[in-house]
Amino acid sequence: MPDCRALFLDRDGTINVDKHYVYRPEDFEWVPGIVELCRAAQSAGYRIIIITNQSGIERGYYSEQDYNAFMQFLSEQFAARGIHITGALHCPLLHDDVNRKPAPGLFLQAAAKWGIDMAASLSLGDKERDVRAGISAGVGRNYLLSSTATDSAATAVVATPQDLIAFL
Numbered sequence: 001m002p003d004c005r006a007l008f009l010d011r012d013g014t015i016n017v018d019k020h021y022v023y024r025p026e027d028f029e030w031v032p033g034i035v036e037l038c039r040a041a042q043s044a045g046y047r048i049i050i051i052t053n054q055s056g057i058e059r060g061y062y063s064e065q066d067y068n069a070f071m072q073f074l075s076e077q078f079a080a081r082g083i084h085i086t087g088a089l090h091c092p093l094l095h096d097d098v099n100r101k102p103a104p105g106l107f108l109q110a111a112a113k114w115g116i117d118m119a120a121s122l123s124l125g126d127k128e129r130d131v132r133a134g135i136s137a138g139v140g141r142n143y144l145l146s147s148t149a150t151d152s153a154a155t156a157v158v159a160t161p162q163d164l165i166a167f168l
């Protein structure tokens with residue numbers, strides 16, 4: 001389906017609480033408000049796509065298989081709450097100028113793979129590199145999830161994911 005709008009989400013610190021290199025289901029904890037945001041975005045016609053740096057793989061903290069198993073678990077958690085995740089792309093590398101955020105490669109791959117209208121899409125992440133990657137990829141509006149940031153290239157800084165619902 002061409003020209004779909006997407007809500008691009010970072011994973012750690014945006015979907016799940018960032019406990020440093022999460023890959024075990026028992027370490028999973030929702031960031032408050034993310035389910036509500038995803039429900040609202042889905043209702044508004046956005047596809048939900050996860051774009052995530054996973055240098056823990058190259059660092060040897062966990063394997064691709066561990067990552068895939070966790071993402072399957074995460075997808076099931078969303079599905080149990082009525083939310084369909086279109087897909088997830090990750091960069092396993094520690095040093096990478098193409099796909100690892102702030103590089104835009106994964107966003108561009110997602111745009112091609114799922115026919116995304118980038119200018120009409122949104123991104124949300126908890127690091128400035130998430131914002132930079134979205135901007136470089138041509139995502140129309142890029143939001144930073146932070147309760148403390150004051151200096152950001154983001155379209156706006158939001159304190160909770162739910163704050164983004166007003167901008168859908």
Ligand SMILES: [Mg+2]
Pocket residue numbers: 010011012013014018125126127
């Ligand atoms: Mg993050």
